[in-house]
Amino acid sequence: MNIYFAPMEGITGRVYRRVHHRFFPGIDKYYTPFISLTGNLKLKARDRKELEPAENPEISLVPQFLGNDPEAFRKGIRYAGELGYSECNINLGCPSKTVTTKKKGSGLLDEPELLKKLLDGVFEEPEQIFDGELQSTIGKMDISVKTRLGGSDPEEIFSLLDLFNRYPISELTIHPRVRDEGYRGRVHLDYFEECLRRSENPVCYNGDIRTVHDFSLIAEKYPNLRAVMIGRGLVGNPALVREIRGGAPLTAEELKAFHDSLLESYMEAFQGDEYVSIRHMLELWPFMKENFSDSDRLIHKIFKTKRLSDYRTAVDKLFEDRR
Numbered sequence: 001m002n003i004y005f006a007p008m009e010g011i012t013g014r015v016y017r018r019v020h021h022r023f024f025p026g027i028d029k030y031y032t033p034f035i036s037l038t039g040n041l042k043l044k045a046r047d048r049k050e051l052e053p054a055e056n057p058e059i060s061l062v063p064q065f066l067g068n069d070p071e072a073f074r075k076g077i078r079y080a081g082e083l084g085y086s087e088c089n090i091n092l093g094c095p096s097k098t099v100t101t102k103k104k105g106s107g108l109l110d111e112p113e114l115l116k117k118l119l120d121g122v123f124e125e126p127e128q129i130f131d132g133e134l135q136s137t138i139g140k141m142d143i144s145v146k147t148r149l150g151g152s153d154p155e156e157i158f159s160l161l162d163l164f165n166r167y168p169i170s171e172l173t174i175h176p177r178v179r180d181e182g183y184r185g186r187v188h189l190d191y192f193e194e195c196l197r198r199s200e201n202p203v204c205y206n207g208d209i210r211t212v213h214d215f216s217l218i219a220e221k222y223p224n225l226r227a228v229m230i231g232r233g234l235v236g237n238p239a240l241v242r243e244i245r246g247g248a249p250l251t252a253e254e255l256k257a258f259h260d261s262l263l264e265s266y267m268e269a270f271q272g273d274e275y276v277s278i279r280h281m282l283e284l285w286p287f288m289k290e291n292f293s294d295s296d297r298l299i300h301k302i303f304k305t306k307r308l309s310d311y312r313t314a315v316d317k318l319f320e321d322r323r
């Protein structure tokens, strides 16, 4: 089964992906955190850097786009094709209010007309995306979709599937929660199961896989599933995919070496800006702290640090206490 690293804004950017791939190779695909596409398609310099092939060496990467403007999507997909990407992903899952109030991400799930217009624009006129020459250079561009079950009611997924089934979506990743649930509560596996039956496009499962056991439950329950996507579980245990594939469990030494290398890479990427580098590292700790039981006080200390030397001291102490 294919296993993908889920896109996570603020975490799985180019720096993280590079270091993760170096320490824990074996992820079938990484997805970029969402890149916002607006009418004028002025991609931010930061987003262009995120997509630069040189920034993602040897990594199988899928650009993920967020927005609701078909023209902007066509341009974004074209840009990705020019860079050599062979798949782009449409974000229909983001539950953040700042995104959904603009009818983007999961804000599109209860806007059927807008959603249809976007999908029509992306799928129906490929010649508007690629001219003949480019088309022959890159071959076919796969378009995948990452979705939730709906806005407020999981029953919404059935009319959404009727719509999705009209397009050749290369892979439909389903996070079986609705927008209003955020990441709370249990995933609706009963609905996911029905999606597997009804989707005419290949389906990928995403949600709450944190351990090898969680993965095995899903793999056994759905033996024909071709892919799963893992987010928080992989940030918490960056060796999770190796473990799922029968490899050695993560050691504290390995996690520390990965952590230190990532910190060093952020410092380099942000030209020695301690504050920004620490902010990036702190995004990981809500998930990495799962590796440390009875360490609330030390973890709390890590979150309070503002200077690099204090941060390093607090992290070293946490790892020493674990020994």
Ligand SMILES: Cc1cc2nc3c(=O)[nH]c(=O)nc-3n(C[C@H](O)[C@H](O)[C@H](O)COP(=O)(O)O)c2cc1C
Binding pocket: 006, 007, 008, 009, 010, 011, 032, 033, 034, 064, 091, 093, 094, 146, 175, 206, 207, 208, 209, 229, 230, 231, 232, 233
């Ligand atoms: C901090 C954070 C950032 C996220 N950023 C994105 C994003 O940029 N694009 C996206 O499609 N999903 C994003 N997600 C959702 C994840 O990709 C994934 O669907 C979600 O975490 C559920 O999977 P998991 O239980 O394996 O973590 C984000 C989730 C979190 C917690």
